[in-house]
Amino acid sequence: RVTGNKGSxxxxxxxxxxxxxxxxxxxxxxxxxxxxxxxINNNVGPFRALQLE
Structure with missing residues (x-):
């Protein structure tokens, strides 16, 4: 998986x-x-996406 997604x-x-x-x-x-x-669980989900961008 890692080799396939070089950008990831x-x-x-x-x-x-x-x-x-x-x-x-x-x-x-x-x-x-x-x-x-x-x-708290709901915030963790979208929060990770915001930090990545």
């Missing part, structure tokens, strides 16, 4: 590093607010 190789490395620390912080917030778990 450079964008995949930074993309994985961003969600890693954000997911850790988000996981702690979800534990405090069980009702906002869905809201």
């Amino acid at each position: 190789i450079p964008e995949r490395e930074p993309e994985k590093r961003l969600p890693h620390p954000r997911k850790a912080a988000g996981a702690q917030i979800t534990q405090c607010r069980h009702g906002e778990v869905v809201t």
Whole structure:
């Protein structure tokens, strides 16, 4: 897959590093607010796309 998408190789490395620390912080917030778990998850999805661009 990596060899096929040459353009994704450079964008995949930074993309994985961003969600890693954000997911850790988000996981702690979800534990405090069980009702906002869905809201946080929804923000993580589109948020990654905005950071990539």
